Amino acid sequence: MPAKVENLIGRKFGSLTVIAGPFKSPRNKERTRFEAAWKCQCVCGNYWFASSGHLRQGNVTSCGCVRAKLALTKRKRRLAHAQ
Numbered sequence: 001m002p003a004k005v006e007n008l009i010g011r012k013f014g015s016l017t018v019i020a021g022p023f024k025s026p027r028n029k030e031r032t033r034f035e036a037a038w039k040c041q042c043v044c045g046n047y048w049f050a051s052s053g054h055l056r057q058g059n060v061t062s063c064g065c066v067r068a069k070l071a072l073t074k075r076k077r078r079l080a081h082a083q
């Protein structure tokens with residue numbers, strides 16, 4: 001594990017709190033591009049794995065439940081409009 005990997009445990013990124021890690025990304029078996037993956041817990045209770053880069057860039061801020069909630073709201077609005 002490279003020493004430059006920052007410990008993100010306890011850090012919050014949007015709805016996610018980092019609870020464990022870093023884990024080696026299973027997709028990077030060749031180890032040519034190491035990227036640490038962190039186990040995060042979302043405010044909804046789901047667990048989610050995200051890479052350091054994605055967390056720090058703000059690409060990942062929830063397990064996906066926020067987006068799902070937004071989609072649901074949109075659908076409800078459309079239904080209300082149709083009535």
Ligand SMILES: [Zn+2]
Pocket residue numbers: 015042043044045046062063064065066
């Ligand atoms: Zn969630």
